[in-house]
Amino acid sequence: MSIVALIDHAVLQPTQTDDDLHEACRLCMEVGVASVCVKPSMVPLAAELLAGSKVVPSTVIGFPHGGTTTGAKVCETEIAVVQGAREVDMVVNIGRALAGDWQFVGDDIRAVVEVATANGAITKVIFECGLLPNDDVKRRLCELSEAAGAAFVKTSTGFGMVKGEGGGMVATGATEHDIRLMRTACSPAVQVKASGGIRSFADAQKFVALGATRLGTSATASIAAGERGEAAQSGGAY
Structure with missing residues (x-):
């Protein structure tokens, strides 16, 4: 399968506008990604722009910090679907x-999965692995996500930050270690999505080889160029 076909193209930056979404949807339909993942307020326009294509509209819930109430996540999911x-x-x-x-x-995850499933949508559960202290926590989240009926477990939002050695903030994202761990911690019924820092065709290939079956990135143009054997274009930040 084409690696580009595994991409959830991210249109999630706070500054991105409807014009950016129009451009993203044109690109994504042209190259054939899996979905265009947008801010919740953009879902109606994304659905309109992608109508009739094989690319589906996707969105984020409780994004990016996960700290909203379960009720808020449920309502956000219900509106989105x-x-x-x-x-x-x-x-x-x-x-x-x-x-x-x-x-x-576990109850928080299950509540979102249930309302999504009732409306014909699937759920991917984002752990934000770069903020988690150890592998035991990641494994437990895999177990809870699978028990709740999630379709995917996902490494990162692409917006997680930790303090670097020099004291500045450094973005976290998908790592080879986390993809391996999440793949082994879930049964084949649950897929793994790598996101955060995937900016090239080589990055994408690496994570797919480790078991990821979906890729969250805004560097779709660069990855598509790499898959075609062309010179890489500038990648996105997500």
Whole structure:
């Protein structure tokens, strides 16, 4: 399968406008990605622009920090799927996961999965692996996501930040270690999405070889050029 066909093209930057979405949808229909992942307010326009194509509209829930209430996540999901989103990428409640409040975390995931499924959409669960302290937490999130009926587990929002060695903030994203771990921690019924820092065809190939079956990126043009054997274009930030 084409690696480009595994891409969820991200239109998630706060500054991106409807004009950016028009351009993104034209590109994505041309190269044949899996979905265009947009801010919730953009779902109706994305659904309109992608109508009749094989590319589906997707969106994010509780993004990017995951700290909204379960009720808010459910309402956000319900609105998104009614407006045309066919896939939703929800952020777990990271603080509750760090506290080990697994009942809350599992119920939070399940509530979103249930409303998405009832409306014909699938759910991808974002862990924000770069903010998690150890592999045990990641494995537990895999278990809870699978038990809740999620279709995918996902590494990152692409917007997670940690303090670097020099004291500045550094973006986190997909790592080879996390893809391997998440693939082995889930049964074949759950797929793995790598996101954050995937900016080239070589990056994409690496994560697919490790078991990722979906890629979150805004560098679609660059990856598509690489797949065609052409010189890489400038990649996106997500």
